[in-house]
Each structure stands twice: as structure tokens, then as C-alpha cells.
Amino acid sequence: xxxxxxxxxxxxxxxxxxxxxxxxxxxxxxxxxxxxxxxxxxxxxxxxxxxxxxxxxxxxxxxxxxxxxxxxxxxxxxxxxxxxxxxxxxxxxxxxxxxxxxxxxxxxxxxxxxxxxxxxxxxxxxxxxxxxxxxxxxxxxxxxxxxxxxxxxxxxxxxxxxxxxxxxxxxxxxxxxxxxxxxxxxxxxxxxxxxxxxxxxxxxxxxxxxxxxxxxxxxxxxxxxxxxxxxxxxxxxxxxxxxxxxxxxxxxxxxxxxxxxxxxxxxxxxxxxxxxxxxxxxxxxxxxxxxxxx
Amino acid sequence: xxxxxxxxxxxxxxxxxxxxxxxxxxxxxxxxxxxxxxxxxxxxxxxxxxxxxxxxxxxxxxxxxxxxxxxxxxxxxxxxxxxxxxxxxxxxxxxxxxxxxxxxxxxxxxxxxxxxxxxxxxxxxxxxxxxxxxxxxxxxxxxxxxxxxxxxxxxxxxxxxxxxxxxxxxxxxxxxxxxxxxxxxxxxxxxxxxxxxxxxxxxxxxxxxxxxxxxxxxxxxxxxxxxxxxxxxxxxxxxxxxxxxxxxxxxxxxxxxxxxxxxxxxxxxxxxxxxxxx
Numbered sequence: 001x002x003x004x005x006x007x008x009x010x011x012x013x014x015x016x017x018x019x020x021x022x023x024x025x026x027x028x029x030x031x032x033x034x035x036x037x038x039x040x041x042x043x044x045x046x047x048x049x050x051x052x053x054x055x056x057x058x059x060x061x062x063x064x065x066x067x068x069x070x071x072x073x074x075x076x077x078x079x080x081x082x083x084x085x086x087x088x089x090x091x092x093x094x095x096x097x098x099x100x101x102x103x104x105x106x107x108x109x110x111x112x113x114x115x116x117x118x119x120x121x122x123x124x125x126x127x128x129x130x131x132x133x134x135x136x137x138x139x140x141x142x143x144x145x146x147x148x149x150x151x152x153x154x155x156x157x158x159x160x161x162x163x164x165x166x167x168x169x170x171x172x173x174x175x176x177x178x179x180x181x182x183x184x185x186x187x188x189x190x191x192x193x194x195x196x197x198x199x200x201x202x203x204x205x206x207x208x209x210x211x212x213x214x215x216x217x218x219x220x221x222x223x224x225x226x227x228x229x230x231x232x233x234x235x236x237x238x239x240x241x242x243x244x245x246x247x248x249x250x251x252x253x254x255x256x257x258x259x260x261x262x263x264x265x266x267x268x269x270x271x272x273x274x275x276x277x278x279x280x281x282x283x284x285x286x287x288x289x290x291x292x293x294x
Numbered sequence: 295x296x297x298x299x300x301x302x303x304x305x306x307x308x309x310x311x312x313x314x315x316x317x318x319x320x321x322x323x324x325x326x327x328x329x330x331x332x333x334x335x336x337x338x339x340x341x342x343x344x345x346x347x348x349x350x351x352x353x354x355x356x357x358x359x360x361x362x363x364x365x366x367x368x369x370x371x372x373x374x375x376x377x378x379x380x381x382x383x384x385x386x387x388x389x390x391x392x393x394x395x396x397x398x399x400x401x402x403x404x405x406x407x408x409x410x411x412x413x414x415x416x417x418x419x420x421x422x423x424x425x426x427x428x429x430x431x432x433x434x435x436x437x438x439x440x441x442x443x444x445x446x447x448x449x450x451x452x453x454x455x456x457x458x459x460x461x462x463x464x465x466x467x468x469x470x471x472x473x474x475x476x477x478x479x480x481x482x483x484x485x486x487x488x489x490x491x492x493x494x495x496x497x498x499x500x501x502x503x504x505x506x507x508x509x510x511x512x513x514x515x516x517x518x519x520x521x522x523x524x525x526x527x528x529x530x531x532x533x534x535x536x537x538x539x540x541x542x543x544x545x546x547x548x549x550x551x552x553x554x555x556x557x558x559x560x561x562x563x564x565x566x567x568x569x570x571x572x
Contacts, residue, residue, distance in 0.1 A: 017388035028444020118505025
């Protein structure tokens with residue numbers, strides 16, 4: 001451990017080693033976050049107008065903004081749909097690519113590919129599928145629900161975003177599950193096989209309990225990502241048709257930068273922060289409790 | 295027993311083959327349609343192109359000013375990732391070796407900050423650096439890099455922190471006795487041992503920064519500063535539904551990272567799984 005004799009030297013080291021990080025972290029995260037809290041208490045219609053103190057007025061406006069609650073509720077539905085399916089699918093894929101068949105690495109590599117590319121670009125790629133490809137298949141085979149333009153339909157557009165998000169994230173979660181599955185001790189598996197457990201019992205009673213730490217990570221990541229979804233939402237539907245797929249991120253961006261109502265937009269962003277912090281905090285707390293010692 | 299094993303393995307292959315097609319098909323569609331004209335694309339999106347016509351690619355490179363946005367993305371990503379790596383390693387090292395109240399508190403603060411959604415920072419960010427300080431007008435790309443270093447530091451410090459703890463201190467004591475300063479000891483002894491962790495951290499940061507859209511879309515306002523995702527968004531708006539140009543443009547945009555993946559896939563997959571375990 002470092003124990004410096006001279007105070008000056010100690011301060012010098014502290015500045016040298018931690019100074020740059022503290023500076024950039026403060027510039028990007030700490031100062032804007034603190035300033036953001038202050039902004040919610042002010043009345044600011046545009047960046048040029050002087051700031052006027054307005055108490056909790058913005059929060060009151062935010063709580064009465066039905067469009068905000070609609071977008072938040074839609075986001076919650078999106079969170080439930082994507083978190084569940086991505087984790088189940090990711091786990092199944094991980095199970096398949098660690099089962100011992102040939103070409104496992106090839107499949108891992110291929111299934112991870114969507115994660116290399118940003119949500120915005122993936123959304124545009126899938127726009128081609130939803131706008132051109134699926135309708136053309138539907139036309140040829142006479143399947144009515146494929147012929148509809150999904151992105152123009154208020155309900156199907158939501159599911160289009162869900163599908164693209166699942167397609168994008170399942171491979172990433174698969175890699176995390178693979179790391180967990182490889183760490184399941186072989187001797188425990190063998191012991192349970194000798195004791196007469198069948199494949200299903202081994203999965204339920206041995207593998208899954210030992211995989212809880214992986215699920216803590218994947219559920220946390222998918223929860224957080226789903227609450228903040230923006231890119232795929234933006235490039236697939238831009239919140240349409242008729243605002244039916246405007247999720248909370250997009251709502252906040254529009255409130256602040258399109259409608260120029262900064263204070264209310266920021267108050268809504270803070271409400272979002274509190275919700276995400278509470279939910280992910282509870283999730284990690286309770287799932288940590290489920291962890292068992294291997 | 296043998297027959298059952300064969301059946302299980304066949305089923306596994308079948309499921310993997312189906313998922314492979316589902317996961318790779320969109321990229322395949324981009325590839326086969328990038329050589330076709332609008333008429334051909336609408337007529338038969340699945341058929342292979344009749345000729346390898348690179349004309350649309352040339353047109354897109356020209357109309358998109360592709361190399362400008364490519365260069366911008368490389369500069370922003372490279373500098374951000376480099377500085378995140380160096381600064382985070384130094385900070386994590388000092389936090390582990392000198393666990394004062396201040397350092398422990400700073401570490402806790404950084405870890406806690408990881409749950410802050412970008413959405414609750416972006417409005418004050420644009421307000422401070424745009425309306426108040428005018429950095430967005432004066433130096434958008436340096437500002438973008440500064441912000442990425444700040445956003446990336448928490449996770450990277452956290453990951454380095456875990457690794458530095460596993461390095462025995464005796465090595466450093468030896469070099470200090472030999473007359474190295476603290477900084478020399480860090481750069482000559484500790485940093486080389488952190489290389490595998492640095493690769494993991496760099497991969498995770500590249501994947502995020504290279505593809506990021508929301509932050510650059512708020513900070514970059516002039517065309518000459520655009521990174522590739524912003525450029526693609528503008529291009530998509532200009533050539534709405536003009537697939538013979540949009541598809542080659544999308545393919546060009548994803549090509550650099552796909553090529554990088556082709557060569558570094560082992561490290562990338564390993565980096566992601568190590569990042570998750572930490």
C-alpha cells in the first residue's frame with residue numbers, strides 16, 4: 001500500500017493519478033446531473049431566457065402531462081416484453097452453443113453479429129424488411145398480416161420495435177450466459193447424473209441455480225437498455241404512427257429539444273431516473289439473495 | 295441411448311441453423327440488394343443480383359461524403375477509447391493502492407453513477423456546453439471526446455479496480471527500491487500487466503462509442519463533423535425509400551466494424567464475456 005511521508009508529494013500523486021478522471025467525470029456526469037436537478041426547479045422556456053425559480057412547478061406539470069405517462073406506460077410494456085424474451089432466448093441459444101455440437105464457435109460468432117452495429121442502423125436495415133420484404137412475401141403467398149405495412153399500424157409498429165430489439169440483444173446476452181454455463185462445475189453435473197437426475201432435473205436443480213449471477217447481470221442490462229430505448233425506436237417509427245410508439249426517451253427529447261420546454265423535460269427525465277434506479281436497485285438486491293454458493 | 299443422442303444433436307443443429315438464418319438474414323438481404331436497381335429490389339428482394347454493379351456504391355461514397363464521416367468516427371472513437379483506458383487505469387490503480395476515505399468515496403460515487411440514464415443528463419449537458427459556454431459551436435469534436443471520456447470512465451475504473459486488486463504489491467516495491475518513481479512504477483510495471491484487461495475494456499468502449507447516436511446527434515450540428523450514424527440518419531432522410539442508394543449506404547456504414555469483427559472476433563467475444571463477469 002502507498003503511504004507517503006510528505007503531504008505535498010501525496011497530493012501530487014493524488015492529482016496525477018486521479019485528477020484527469022475526476023475532471024472528465026465531473027464535466028460529463030457530476031456537474032450536468034447536479035445542474036439538471038437545479039434546472040427542474042426553474043422556469044426555462046428556452047436557453048436564451050433568464051432562469052427563474054419556480055419551485056416544484058415543473059414536477060407538477062410533468063405529473064399532469066398525460067403524454068409523458070402514456071410514453072412511460074408504453075415503455076413499461078416494452079420492458080416487460082423485451083426483458084423476458086431476450087433472457088429466455090439468450091439462455092436457450094447459450095445452451096445450444098455449449099451443448100458440444102461441432103461449429104459452436106461459428107454459431108456464437110454469427111449470433112453475436114447484430115451487437116456490433118448500432119440500434120439506429122439496425123432500425124434502418126429492418127425498415128427495409130418491414131416496408132419492402134415482408135409485404136412482398138405476403139403478396140406472393142397471400143398472407144394478409146405480412147402484407148400490411150407493420151410500421152404504419154399502431155399495434156404492429158410496437159411489436160416491430162420489440163422484434164428488432166430482441167434480435168439485437170439476444171446474442172449479447174447469449175455470450176454472457178455462455179460465460180456462466182462454462183463455469184458450472186463439471187463434477188456437480190456428473191454427480192447429479194449418477195444420482196439419477198435426468199436432463200430436465202439437472203437444468204432445473206443444478207444449472208439454473210448456479211446461473212443466477214449471470215441472470216443478475218443480463219436482467220440488469222436488459223432492464224436498463226429497455227427503459228432507455230431510443231435509437232431503434234427513432235429509426236423504425238420516429239414515434240409514429242400518430243405518436244403510438246413514442247417511448248419515454250423520445251418523449252423527453254421531444255419535450256426539451258423540439259417543444260423547447262426544458263424544465264418540464266428535465267423534470268420528466270429525473271422521474272425516469274428515479275424509476276430506473278428503484279427498479280434496477282430492487283432487481284439486483286433481490287436476485288443477489290437468490291445466489292447460491294457453488 | 296446412441297439413437298437418442300443422435301436425435302438430440304440433430305435437433306440442436308436444426309435449432310442453431312434456424313437461429314443462424316434469422317440472425318444473419320437481414321445482412322444477407324443488404325448484401326444481395328446492394329447491387330440492384332430500385333426496380334429489381336421491389337420486384338424480387340430475395341433473388342441474387344444479375345451483375346456485380348458497384349455503381350451505387352460509388353454514388354453513395356460521393357453523395358454521403360463517406361470518408362469524412364468515417365474519419366470523424368475513427369478520430370472520436372480512437373481518442374476517447376485511448377484516454378478512457380489510460381486515465382481509468384491510473385485512477386483504479388491509485389484507488390486500490392491508496393484506499394483513503396476520499397478514494398473509496400470517489401469509487402462508490404462512480405459505481406453509483408452507472409445507473410444514471412443518459413436522458414437525465416442530456417438536457418443540462420446541452421444547456422451548459424451549448425447555450426452557456428458555446429463549446430458546441432466552438433469545438434464540437436473535442437467536446438464529444440471529453441464527454442465520452444467522462445461517461446466511459448465509471449465502468450472502466452470499476453473493471454480495472456477489480457483487476458489491480460489481484461496484482462501482488464511486491465513487484466512494485468522492488469521497482470520502487472530500485473529507484474523508480476511511483477509514476478514510472480505504474481507505467482513500466484503495472485500497466486503492461488493490465489494489457490489483457492485493457493483489451494476487454496477497449497472492445498466494450500469501441501462497440502458503444504462507434505455506434506452511439508443520441509449524444510453526437512445533440513452535439514454535432516455541422517456536416518463536416520458528423521460521425522457515421524448521424525450521417526446515415528441524414529442520408530436516410532434525404533433519400534427516403536430510395537433503396538438502391540439506401541442499401542449500399544447502410545452496407546458501407548456497417549462494413550468497417552464487420553471487417554474488424556472478421557479479424558478480431560475471438561477477442562471481441564472474449565472481451566464481452568469477461569466484461570460481464572467483472
